[in-house]
Amino acid sequence: MRKILGFIIAIGLLEIAIFILVGKGIGVFNTLLLIILTSIIGITVAKKQGLQSVQNIQNSLSVGEPPGHAMIDTFLIFIGGILLVLPGFLTDLLGFLLVIPFTRKWFKPAIYLWLRKRMRNGQVFIIRR
Structure with missing residues (x-):
């Protein structure tokens, strides 16, 4: 907690x-205009990518496939959207990197590693019906 x-x-x-x-x-x-402009652009891109990601989850579920990749995308887009709303150039940069599909893939291995570690420690449960 102290590290965070x-x-x-x-x-x-x-x-x-x-x-x-x-x-x-x-x-x-x-500077204020630039901050507002990047937030507006970021929110617009995050909304578009988020809707596409939710549609990908629905498509995966409709054909009986697990929506793992689409859920990771949705999570990263959500975090990116939050960062884009926060005022700041570093948070905007990281937010854009998480929202744009081309750069989002750079963060996926870290998320998968984090999830696998949590699953091994018994902190994440998968319920199958």
Whole structure:
């Protein structure tokens, strides 16, 4: 828990430093516009990708396949959408990377590894009917 709190504080401080640098470079008003613009674009892309991902889950279920990959995509898009709503350039960058299909695949191995570790430790249960 301390590691997570330390990470969040470090990201917050880094975001503030980037705000100051960008604000000095392009001005405060333009910096605020850029933050708002990236959030609007990000939310739009996240919504489109999220709907596509939910449709992929439904398609997998309709043909009797497990929707594992589509569920991981949906989870990553959800996290990316949250990051895009938060003000900041680092969070926007990470949010875009999680939302865009081409770059989202870079994060999937880490999610699969995390899930496998949880399953081995008995922290994740799969119920089959």
